[in-house]
Amino acid sequence: MGADTPFTCGPYAAVGETPESDEDLRLAADLDSLAPLGAEDEQSQPGALALKTMKLLCTILGLGAVLLVCLVTLGAARTSWRPWMPGNEALKHQAEPPEPPSQLWKPPLWHKDWQGNDVKDSWDHFTMPTCDSGPKPGTLIKASAAAQMRAGGQHRKLRASNTTEHWVLAKRTPAQKECAEHKRVANEYHQRLISEHWAFVKRRDQIRELHIWQGQHRCKAQLVNTDFDSQISWEDPNGRESPAHCQRVCTWNPGCHGFAWSSWGCFLKRHELVKKPQAGVYAGFPCGAEEQPYPWPHQEVEKHTMPQPKALQVAPAMSTYCTMVILPYSYEVDLVLMQYQNYYSIFQCDLWGVYSSQRLHLAPGLVTRIMNTSQVAEKGGQWGTALNTEPFLAFWKAAIQDGDYLKARWFIKVDPDTVWFPARLIPILQQQEAQNLTQEPGVYLNNCPQGLHGPIEVLSQAALSTFARIAIQCYWSMNDWGNWQWGEDMWLDQCFLNIGHVKRVFVQNLLVEENCAKWPGWQSCPSQGIVAYHPFKQAPSYIACTATGITTSTTMSTTTMTLTTMTSTTITHTAGPNPVQNVEHWLAGLFH
Numbered sequence: 001m002g003a004d005t006p007f008t009c010g011p012y013a014a015v016g017e018t019p020e021s022d023e024d025l026r027l028a029a030d031l032d033s034l035a036p037l038g039a040e041d042e043q044s045q046p047g048a049l050a051l052k053t054m055k056l057l058c059t060i061l062g063l064g065a066v067l068l069v070c071l072v073t074l075g076a077a078r079t080s081w082r083p084w085m086p087g088n089e090a091l092k093h094q095a096e097p098p099e100p101p102s103q104l105w106k107p108p109l110w111h112k113d114w115q116g117n118d119v120k121d122s123w124d125h126f127t128m129p130t131c132d133s134g135p136k137p138g139t140l141i142k143a144s145a146a147a148q149m150r151a152g153g154q155h156r157k158l159r160a161s162n163t164t165e166h167w168v169l170a171k172r173t174p175a176q177k178e179c180a181e182h183k184r185v186a187n188e189y190h191q192r193l194i195s196e197h198w199a200f201v202k203r204r205d206q207i208r209e210l211h212i213w214q215g216q217h218r219c220k221a222q223l224v225n226t227d228f229d230s231q232i233s234w235e236d237p238n239g240r241e242s243p244a245h246c247q248r249v250c251t252w253n254p255g256c257h258g259f260a261w262s263s264w265g266c267f268l269k270r271h272e273l274v275k276k277p278q279a280g281v282y283a284g285f286p287c288g289a290e291e292q293p294y295p296w297p298h299q300e301v302e303k304h305t306m307p308q309p310k311a312l313q314v315a316p317a318m319s320t321y322c323t324m325v326i327l328p329y330s331y332e333v334d335l336v337l338m339q340y341q342n343y344y345s346i347f348q349c350d351l352w353g354v355y356s357s358q359r360l361h362l363a364p365g366l367v368t369r370i371m372n373t374s375q376v377a378e379k380g381g382q383w384g385t386a387l388n389t390e391p392f393l394a395f396w397k398a399a400i401q402d403g404d405y406l407k408a409r410w411f412i413k414v415d416p417d418t419v420w421f422p423a424r425l426i427p428i429l430q431q432q433e434a435q436n437l438t439q440e441p442g443v444y445l446n447n448c449p450q451g452l453h454g455p456i457e458v459l460s461q462a463a464l465s466t467f468a469r470i471a472i473q474c475y476w477s478m479n480d481w482g483n484w485q486w487g488e489d490m491w492l493d494q495c496f497l498n499i500g501h502v503k504r505v506f507v508q509n510l511l512v513e514e515n516c517a518k519w520p521g522w523q524s525c526p527s528q529g530i531v532a533y534h535p536f537k538q539a540p541s542y543i544a545c546t547a548t549g550i551t552t553s554t555t556m557s558t559t560t561m562t563l564t565t566m567t568s569t570t571i572t573h574t575a576g577p578n579p580v581q582n583v584e585h586w587l588a589g590l591f592h
Contacts, residue, residue, distance in 0.1 A: 122380040123193040124484075128186050134176030141170045200378045207374040208296075210244055211357060215294035217287035219247060221359040221367055224333060227278035228258045230269040239266030242329055243282035244358060251286040258285050282329070296372050300483070303393050304475035306400055309468040312440070312461060313406045318429045321353070321408035322346035324416055325395050326368065327375060328358035331537060332416040337362050338539050339416075344546055348422045351408055355395050371398040381485040392488035393471070400468045409438060411459045418455040419525065419545040420532035425458070428507055428531070432460070441466040443503040444496060447511035447532075454489035455534035456511055463502050467492070470500045507531075525549060 111127040113119045121127060135141070143166050172180065222243050236253070239246030239261065246266035250256040258269040262281045275283070297303045324346055326332040336354060339345045340363055346352040356368040357375035373394035377386045395413075405411045410429055414420055428445070437443040442463025446452050459467075474495035475483060482491055496502040512522050513534035525533050525545040536542040 117382070119382050119485075120380075120384040121190075121193075122384070123190070123197040124380075126190045126193070128190075129179065129182040131179035131182060132176055133180040133183055134172035135170035139170040140167045142166075143168050197378065197380075200376070204374050204376050207376060210248065211372070211374060212294060212296050213248060214244065214287065215296065215372070216291045217251060217289070218292065219251075219287035219359070220285055221361040222247065222282050222284040223275070224282060224337070224360055224362045225277060225279050226283045227260050227262075227276050227281045228269045228283050229274040229276060230258070230271055232270040233260075233267050235265050235267050237265065239268075243284070244328075246282075247284050247287060250284075251289070253286075256286055258283065297394075300475065301472065303390060304472050306397055306468040306471045309400060309465040310403060310406060312465060315407060315409045315461065316350075317409065317433060318426050319351075319408040320349040320410045320412055320422065320425075320429075321351040321405050322349035322412045322414065322422070323353045323355060323395075323399060324414050325355045325371075325375075325392070326360075326416050328356050328360060328368075333360065333362065335537070335539060335542065336416050337366075338542070340366050342543075342546075344542075345416075345418070345420060346412070346414060349412065351404055353399070353402070353404060355398055357391075357394075369398060369402065371395050381487070382481075383487075385487050387484070387487060389483065389486065389488045389491045392492075396464075396467065396471070400464065405461060405464050409433070409461055411461060411464045413457045413459075414532070415455045415534065417535040417537045417542070418532050419534070419536050419542055420456055421549050424529070424531045424549075425510075428510070429458075432505065437503050437505070438462055441500055441502050443505055445510055446493070446504050446506040448516040449506070450516065452489045452493035453511060453513065453516055454487065455513055456532040457489065457492070458510070463496070463500075466500045466502055467495065470495065474499045 110118050110120055111125075113125075119125060236246070236249045239249035239259070243259075243261040246259045246261040246268075249266060250259040250268050253268060255270055256268040257271065258273045260267045260269060260281055260283045262278075297305075322345075324336065326336050336345075340347055346354075354362075354366065354368050355371050357371060357373050358368065359370050360368045362368070371391075371394040373391045375391045375394075377388040377391060379386055381387050399405060399411070412425075432438060432443055432445075438460040440462045442460040442465070444452075444460065444463050445458040447456060447458075474491070477499055478486075478491065478494065482494055486494070493504075497504060508517075509527075509529050509531060511532045511534065512518055512527075512530050513532075522533070523541075523545070525548045528549055533545055536545055
């Protein structure tokens with residue numbers, strides 16, 4: 001065969017050739033041994049060597065294939081392995097069960113306090129995972145103890161040659177390593193809660209210092225959605241944080257005659273100031289230059305001590321004094337302004353008042369009443385809710401100090417994002433008056449099976465006077481827990497129940513909100529019997545909810561029983577704007 005002859009593994013050297021006889025092969029071998037080596041023979045020797053090499057490889061591959069088949073057969077016989085076939089999925093999953101993933105600690109968690117109550121983990125009461133994390137890194141233990149740990153706790157006798165004890169580094173088991181990781185994650189979360197708390201305290205103190213300064217310098221009201229045009233204007237970065245900061249910077253600058261603040265920054269104005277409407281802009285004038293004493297409650301006892309209430313006064317039946325607290329420079333400002341312009345919410349009551357930590361001139365006839373508080377609250381406590389008792393104590397103190405609640409039989413506090421219909425509340429108030437529950441110590445309406453919720457709070461005049469007398473007693477009674485763990489609504493509820501013994505009446509249709517008594521579709525406010533819905537933080541959704549249950553003038557006829565004459569009298573109550581306040585609005589706009 002020549003060097004170009006194709007090679008295949010098998011009994012034949014070349015495809016298509018016939019085997020030669022033994023005699024021919026011997027003759028060819030003799031001739032090859034006798035013939036001299038020529039150029040052609042030299043070229044044929046490498047081909048013969050390659051042929052032998054390929055034959056050897058074929059033999060090795062064949063033996064390897066046979067060996068592999070034998071090993072696979074033996075393995076299948078010992079492990080009962082079966083190739084996958086349709087319908088054999090169960091065997092496949094049984095052979096390789098998946099390992100469950102490790103579940104590390106995840107916030108937030110609840111734990112039980114010493115009284116068995118559910119408590120949410122927060123910066124001041126936090127529970128670490130309860131598991132064995134093993135020895136700390138670098139801990140030395142005796143070698144015998146280490147051997148016992150490796151043996152799974154079983155006792156092992158040391159050999160006679162190991163009578164001399166020595167120390168080794170302790171190692172954690174896999175379970176202890178996982179526990180240590182749980183505790184590491186939990187500790188990092190706890191440290192973050194602590195850091196956030198002290199950052200909040202620092203921020204609260206800074207705002208408090210600014211508000212005290214405003215009180216000491218008798219700062220005037222800031223004009224909402226108003227700008228000043230002037231010949232000279234310049235920006236001061238020190239007042240960029242808020243309109244209150246801008247007003248203080250203007251006071252410190254002798255050349256400042258007015259200021260305008262917006263998201264663009266704080267701009268100080270000089271010379272003639274021309275007022276013009278401008279959405280999103282707060283404008284105003286500098287405060288007084290001289291500092292005067294200003295009362296500000298610093299101690300907790302001062303914060304919980306209310307003004308001495310005045311004697312109860314006779315007020316018209318079912319008359320209401322409605323209030324709300326707004327957060328300055330927030331979405332609540334424009335939301336309340338929309339309500340005022342459309343006579344929604346508290347502006348349908350007989351009397352109303354809007355409170356804030358900043359004196360804001362929202363519209364002609366609408367200026368917020370000041371309350372001495374930083375008006376900031378952090379989330380936490382027993383339920384992980386807003387701990388807003390301190391700001392609302394300042395609100396209650398300001399409302400009692402003003403004394404307007406004595407002009408009505410009922411005091412109502414609602415949140416700015418609460419859609420409610422005063423006309424629907426009148427029959428409920430009438431029922432309480434008919435049962436003579438408004439006498440001292442008074443009555444308040446519970447709006448949720450779990451207890452009083454803050455979106456709407458309804459108190460009789462006598463109940464608010466009772467609160468003014470007992471607030472400090474409630475502080476001492478709840479100083480071990482409630483003062484620091486509850487929001488304003490729960491604190492007030494427990495104060496009335498346990499200290500004041502004020503009558504609590506549950507009204508099922510008083511409130512529907514995200515956290516109480518909701519049902520699918522409640523956000524569309526379909527029920528005509530519900531007094532209040534909460535929350536609606538955007539003006540379009542607020543208007544849409546209100547439009548389903550109120551018209552420009554809603555008249556409702558109610559029947560009341562006069563106890564002295566026992567005669568039936570029909571009373572018509574108009575749930576529209578107060579006529580007296582409408583005249584005030586008109587006059588204010590005329591002379592503005």
